[in-house]
Amino acid sequence: MSSVIQQQQARPVTPLGILVEHLASAILMIEADQNVPESIAAHVKQAWRLAAGIDPYLEECTTQESEALAALAKRTREEAWSRQFTEGMTVRPLEQEMLSGHIEGQTLKMFVYMTRAQRVLDIGMFTGYSALAMAEALPHDGQLVACEVDPYTAELAQGLFEASPHKGKIQVKLGPALETLDKLAAASESFDLVFIDADKKEYVQYFHTLLDSNLLAPHGIICVDNTLLQGLVYLSPHERTPNAEAIAQFNRIVADDSRVEQVLLPLRDGLTIIRRL
């Protein structure tokens, strides 16, 4: 059991991943302590097996990602993000764990198909996984506008889009997302589906700007990432980081807004789906 546990290397960034890590630590402690009753050890090991099996099984049962998306994810994993920030290449600290990935990308892709969206807005592009996944589901004349504040990352993403036949559907807007949203609203642009995944402390402003302007089409859907924020939103308020506090506040504001209805899905780090009533 311990050798299987030790093979897991990626830093967990979801409530499930963190739960698996805690259970793995508990198993290592149990294995080192001969006084722990076998019945307790068996329950903890079964809990670990149940939790650790979910993500690999989702991967196994979900349609494979395209070659371009797989290459984009691989390139993102290979980038030396902390060195790039230390050396001033990126304007903010970025990390490979920011990438949404296979299951969330395929979910967003399905939403684009299901809503028959023609125009999509991606707020927080990073290396472009969500942008390219959603662009793949757009019709040939569909359009996706992707917002990113970091020039290095935006350039990297655009290079990676070159490997995809869907690259022509994607338009990148470099700059702070709130400024980009104001410009898009002033130009009377409107979107059928919006994915929010940029600065957690600005989520409330993105949400209000989308609803208060015509940026969100009347039938439009907003998908919001990280609304469970590693579980910190439902654990004790004293444990919250500033980002967790911002997300907890965002979740409350959405729940209290009579203009919308919403559901928070426990997918990856939490994905809230919102529609205008």
Ligand SMILES: C[S@@+](CC[C@H](N)C(=O)[O-])C[C@H]1O[C@@H](n2cnc3c(N)ncnc32)[C@H](O)[C@@H]1O
């Ligand atoms: C979690 S990552 C996005 C991941 C991406 N959606 C994906 O699917 O892989 C967040 C990104 O938002 C960008 N970002 C943060 N604050 C921003 C802002 N105010 N305006 C635009 N982009 C911002 C960061 O530079 C980072 O690349």
